[in-house]
Amino acid sequence: MSQKHDPHTLSVSSPERIEVLDVIRGFAVLGILMMNIQAIAVPPFGYANPLAYGGSTGLSYIVWFFSRLFFDTKFLSIFSLLFGVSLVLMTDRIEQRGFSSLSLYGRRLFFLFLFGLAHAYFLWFGDVLRYYAFCGFLVFFLRYKSPVLIIKLAVGLFTLYVVYLLIAGWDSYQLSGSALKNAIEGWNPSPEVAQIWLDAFRGGFGDQLPLQFEMANDLIFDWFIGDGAVLYISAMMLTGMALFKGGFFHGEWTERNYRRMLFASLFIGLPLVLLEIACATYFQWDYKMYRLLSRPLNALGSPFISLMYLSSWMLILKQQWLLWISHRLAAVGQMALTNYLMQSMICALFFYGYGLGWYGDFERTQQLLFVLAVWVTQLLYSSLWMHYSHYGPFEYIWRALTYLKFPRFQKS
Secondary structure (H helix, E strand, O other): OOOOOOOOOOOOOOOOOOHHHHHHHHHHHHHHHHHHHHHHOOOHHHOOOOOOOOOOOHHHHHHHHHHHHHOOOHHHHHHHHHHHHHHHHHHHHHHHOOOOHHHHHHHHHHHHHHHHHHHHHHOOOOOOHHHHHHHHHHHHOOOOOOHHHHHHHHHHHHHHHHHHHHHHHHHHHOOOHHHHHHHHHHHOOOHHHHHHHHHHHOOOHHHHHHHHHHHHHHHHHHHHHHOOHHHHHHHHHHHHHHHHHOOOOOOOOOHHHHHHHHHHHHHHHHHHHHHHHHHHHHOOOOHHHHHHHHHHHHHHHHHHHHHHHHHHHHHHHHOOOOHHHHHHHHHHHHOHHHHHHHHHHHHHHHHOOOOOOOOOOOOHHHHHHHHHHHHHHHHHHHHHHHHHEOOOHHHHHHHHHHHOOOOOOEOO
């Protein structure tokens, strides 16, 4: 937190740092672990299909239902929105100081992409940093456009993404024969395939690398071609840019307008995601019906749930509520890159074979408790770290690589 501000308040906007962005970013980086744990601590088959791994009854189903409704894609969306905000904010400040934003911000994205590659291939294949870097470069050249034009482009990309999912879902629905068999084997793998994952990730570092590399490569194809997720991320980045330019994150909207967005987002998003879960459950996570109905419905509903979260936080912070947790979330957000990577490192330490080797042992309820423990840990150490330092460890390295000089690290 900036030392300029009263520790018992939290400013919506300041000349040097918009603190609400740190709070929301901290909220997002903690929330994203709720989904990531389901592909780090256990084989990833149960992430969308609880029949494939982890169980679909009792408490296991309740945890899956809760995470699917309130977390899946929602925190990815918030991160993407905030990435668009930071793009506008940072490039404006760079240009105000007389530097080339393309050169500096391009270098920033390049090193973020390298962080993402290292993370994906050597720690956890589900990394999103490389996609943020790629999409950030795509939307970079739209930062000067008006909020109205930017939001129109965002809606256009989002519509294209949903249409893409519908077409892909229809193609999947028409599969038959060996093609359908192969698709179902990937959707609901056999116990023998699950055992391959268990053996690999309970083994040493070298035992894991082949699967890490295979999955990291497969996800590149999925995000760019199979799922078209780069369209979604780009649309969310543009939405963040438009909201920032429109004064949303500066607290310039009236409380009435924030409430309107909150309730409108809730009443649109929640039924769509509930319908998605109901369809998946009713059809018992049938591959064809999931691709045809559930994925598009989740894609339609998730951005609205994300906007509900954002509007809620803006109202909370304008009223100066929950200051104790807000200040600690802000510290988590100021070192979001470090905390995101640390989550994977902590999970590797507990679940991978070169750590405690608990891979595949935790049921969903135990995963939930583990996530809560990591949240508490990151809230505590982030506050302590940021009390003495200007940057988190990886933020410091990232900034030094971007500006080609070492910034001041320790606070006086």
